[in-house]
Amino acid sequence: MKRNHLIKPTLGQHYPTISHGIGVYLYDTDGNPYIDGSSGAVTASIGHGVSEVVEAMTEQAGKISFAYRSHFTSDAAEALAKKLSDLAPGDLNWSFFVNSGSEATETAMKIAIQHWQEKGFERKNRIISRWTSYHGITMGALSMSGHVPRRKRFVPLLEDFPTIPAPYCYRCPYNVEAASCQLQCANELETAIQRIGSENVAAFIAEPIIGASAGAVTPPLGYYPRIKEICERYDILFIADEVMTGMGRTGKMFAMEHWGVIPDIIALGKGMSAGYTPMAATMISDRVMEPILTGSKSIMAGHTYSANPLSAAISLEVLTYLERNELVLAAKEKGDYLLQKLQMLARQFEIIGDVRGKGLLLGLEFVSNRASKRPFEQQSGITSRLVTKAFEKGLLIYPASGAIEGIAGDAVIVSPPLVITKEEIGRLVEILGASLEELQQELYR
Numbered sequence: 400m401k402r403n404h405l406i407k408p409t410l411g412q413h414y415p416t417i418s419h420g421i422g423v424y425l426y427d428t429d430g431n432p433y434i435d436g437s438s439g440a441v442t443a444s445i446g447h448g449v450s451e452v453v454e455a456m457t458e459q460a461g462k463i464s465f466a467y468r469s470h471f472t473s474d475a476a477e478a479l480a481k482k483l484s485d486l487a488p489g490d491l492n493w494s495f496f497v498n499s500g501s502e503a504t505e506t507a508m509k510i511a512i513q514h515w516q517e518k519g520f521e522r523k524n525r526i527i528s529r530w531t532s533y534h535g536i537t538m539g540a541l542s543m544s545g546h547v548p549r550r551k552r553f554v555p556l557l558e559d560f561p562t563i564p565a566p567y568c569y570r571c572p573y574n575v576e577a578a579s580c581q582l583q584c585a586n587e588l589e590t591a592i593q594r595i596g597s598e599n600v601a602a603f604i605a606e607p608i609i610g611a612s613a614g615a616v617t618p619p620l621g622y623y624p625r626i627k628e629i630c631e632r633y634d635i636l637f638i639a640d641e642v643m644t645g646m647g648r649t650g651k652m653f654a655m656e657h658w659g660v661i662p663d664i665i666a667l668g669k670g671m672s673a674g675y676t677p678m679a680a681t682m683i684s685d686r687v688m689e690p691i692l693t694g695s696k697s698i699m700a701g702h703t704y705s706a707n708p709l710s711a712a713i714s715l716e717v718l719t720y721l722e723r724n725e726l727v728l729a730a731k732e733k734g735d736y737l738l739q740k741l742q743m744l745a746r747q748f749e750i751i752g753d754v755r756g757k758g759l760l761l762g763l764e765f766v767s768n769r770a771s772k773r774p775f776e777q778q779s780g781i782t783s784r785l786v787t788k789a790f791e792k793g794l795l796i797y798p799a800s801g802a803i804e805g806i807a808g809d810a811v812i813v814s815p816p817l818v819i820t821k822e823e824i825g826r827l828v829e830i831l832g833a834s835l836e837e838l839q840q841e842l843y844r
């Protein structure tokens with residue numbers, strides 16, 4: 400078969416062909432095994448080849464896969480929305496289903512703007528976001544994203560959203576030590592709101608733990624309570640982009656629970672269906688829905704496949720499986736274990752500057768000098784070299800380098816499925832160690 404019609408991430412590069420997956424392992428058609436050390440793009444949280452999900456999929460497909468949401472609702476979509484409302488904190492009781500994380504954050508943005516319009520605030524439509532962030536690849540989501548390499552080509556077309564620095568403690572934007580931190584990066588939100596005018600700002604959006612652009616960067620304890628307090632003071636909605644962190648990945652069902660903060664809107668994706676189908680959601684609180692329910696009664700968003708019964712049934716089974724097998728707790732326990740192992744690697748390899756994250760969303764950042772935290776030169780391509788070496792040895796890890804050049808270095812995310820065993824973690828760390836060994840030798844020979 401000719402293989403030059405599919406546009407792959409890097410054209411001209413050879414990609415093995417996937418055959419099948421079982422648990423944390425993927426197999427190519429030559430029979431080579433790979434440990435899915437990143438759950439793909441932090442997605443396959445319940446592991447591969449789960450028969451219960453295949454059964455739910457088959458059962459729903461046997462009844463109906465697609466019925467247009469303007470014509471019908473479905474038991475599957477209604478049950479999934481109910482399940483999410485049961486799992487979510489506070490009054491986050493409403494779900495709007497979409498097909499990708501990008502659509503979920505775009506929808507979150509639109510709902511925030513609509514909320515204020517329905518209340519008569521026509522100008523309250525700006526969204527504040529952070530540098531070193533990723534909210535998706537569509538133009539609205541990319542506008543909100545502070546992921547410099549992914550924005551680059553489109554900058555003239557993007558809205559001017561990212562405004563404030565990220566809570567990046569390892570590289571504190573204010574050069575402050577943890578002990579004397581006054582949460583200046585959170586206070587920066589207030590400064591931004593005052594500059595733009597709260598009458599013009601609809602919402603602030605943030606990833607609870609920064610993923611694709613920096614590799615599991617985790618803010619200090621007081622950060623989100625301060626953010627929420629500022630949002631409330633200025634009547635600004637708080638959108639948590641939990642596309643990567645949601646559904647148990649960090650050892651809590653929703654990562655924002657680590658900070659005891661309840662957002663007004665949550666964007667979900669990835670782990671919501673664990674890769675078994677494209678499915679994502681925007682969850683909305685009663686308070687945010689209220690003017691819409693009494694006003695226009697409809698949300699100006701949606702896609703042909705929104706809330707399709709097949710994807711809804713699959714996602715519902717994934718969440719049921721997550722609960723039945725207590726995988727949120729497993730993420731915490733296995734995450735603590737993996738974190739210790741990664742810290743051991745950091746003691747062994749000089750090029751690891753920082754180990755961070757929560758649950759099974761962990762990150763490593765690389766530096767050319769530990770004391771000065773100097774990143775490697777861009778052209779050394781540390782992340783891609785490490786990812787390639789690990790791949791060749793049968794381990795998948797996720798590259799995460801999207802901060803402003805010179806501010807941050809290279810990072811990878813290690814985020815295996817929540818079903819990973821201690822033995823499998825041992826193997827993962829062994830391959831990662833061998834890959835680091837090779838890379839470090841190449842760098843310093």
Ligand code: PLP
Pocket residue numbers: 440498499500501502504533534535536606610611640641642643644668669
């Ligand atoms: N938001 C976050 C936090 C993400 O990590 C991602 C993807 O990595 C997205 C949004 C976009 O999701 P998708 O790739 O499904 O469009």
